[in-house]
Amino acid sequence: MAxxxxxxxxxxxxxxxxxxxxxxxxxxxxxxKDTLAVSTDMLVAGTHFFPDDDAYLLGRKSLAVxxxxxxxxxxxxxxxxxxxxxxxxxxxxxxxxxxxFLEIASEYGVDLVGGDxxxxxxxxxxxxxxxxxxxxxxDGARTGDDIWVSGTxxxxxxxxxxxxxxxxxxxxxxMHCLASLRNPVPRVGLGLALSRISRCAIDISDGFCADLSHxxxxxxxxxxxNFEDLPASSVLEKYRDRPEGRRAFLSGGxxxxxxxxxxxxxxxxxxxxxxxxxxxxxxxxxxxxGSGLVLLDGKGAVIxxxxxxxxxxx
Ligand code: ADP
Ligand code: MG
Numbered sequence: 001m002a003x004x005x006x007x008x009x010x011x012x013x014x015x016x017x018x019x020x021x022x023x024x025x026x027x028x029x030x031x032x033k034d035t036l037a038v039s040t041d042m043l044v045a046g047t048h049f050f051p052d053d054d055a056y057l058l059g060r061k062s063l064a065v066x067x068x069x070x071x072x073x074x075x076x077x078x079x080x081x082x083x084x085x086x087x088x089x090x091x092x093x094x095x096x097x098x099x100x101f102l103e104i105a106s107e108y109g110v111d112l113v114g115g116d117x118x119x120x121x122x123x124x125x126x127x128x129x130x131x132x133x134x135x136x137x138x139d140g141a142r143t144g145d146d147i148w149v150s151g152t153x154x155x156x157x158x159x160x161x162x163x164x165x166x167x168x169x170x171x172x173x174x175m176h177c178l179a180s181l182r183n184p185v186p187r188v189g190l191g192l193a194l195s196r197i198s199r200c201a202i203d204i205s206d207g208f209c210a211d212l213s214h215x216x217x218x219x220x221x222x223x224x225x226n227f228e229d230l231p232a233s234s235v236l237e238k239y240r241d242r243p244e245g246r247r248a249f250l251s252g253g254x255x256x257x258x259x260x261x262x263x264x265x266x267x268x269x270x271x272x273x274x275x276x277x278x279x280x281x282x283x284x285x286x287x288x289x290g291s292g293l294v295l296l297d298g299k300g301a302v303i304x305x306x307x308x309x310x311x312x313x314x
Contacts, residue, residue: 157252
């Protein structure tokens, strides 16, 4: 059986042109020009994915969720480290996993520069590092800003409900939603473009209401959001008025779209970015003074979210 070092050599040692020194020594050596942005996300079998999930897609997703954090900060991703706990040295799993991981790394210009490999219950911990000039911070929202959302909301959560048997999607809809769940697209280009005109963003990993609330708390402001302006996918349209659909829409995680705010004066520029990237950008509400999130229906009436607030939908 291959040793730990052989496995690392075989599957994870790659040229890292952007590093002074990559995989193979006690530390990687990196030269930074701008502010260094650093983030870590851990995926644990049984909690964040099913142990028998496709290894190639898991390789992609484990880096994608980290790239999404970098996108939400307006950073340019450059380097990653990968710590793996594996129950056994399953080479076909490692081969597929590393293929997915290194493929998305190269798509986004990221070099894998180090990590750790150990025996244990299956867990994947990735650290992403990048450079940021004008960060998009959660505390950057200002009264009067527009609130925007990229892409559509809820597909990943619908896919998960389908897998859990809570909802039976038609075959084509299921394929669509499972692709969102298993192979999310990090909005790196959007984050970079926004960093020039906006000050505030978050990636939607815990659900729209929860993640927008993180912005509101950090920025000490409130929000008014028009339910009808929230971007539903064609699949979600069919389920929007059912509890499971509404929950996916407002509180479903794993979409990895960006929620951001920007001054009204920048509306045209935001729209131009959407056109250039071929990405739907929806203006869904406004930042106002005060605290908390108010959802309005099509007639401008407040949608009651119950005592538990948005947790109600979880
Ligand atoms: P150390 O004994 O210094 O902890 P290791 O034996 O754990 O070193 O790792 C040897 C080299 O391989 C190091 O450069 C480390 O960063 C790299 N490495 C280990 N596991 C991985 C992995 N899963 N992906 C990328 N690099 C890895
Ligand atoms: Mg080690």
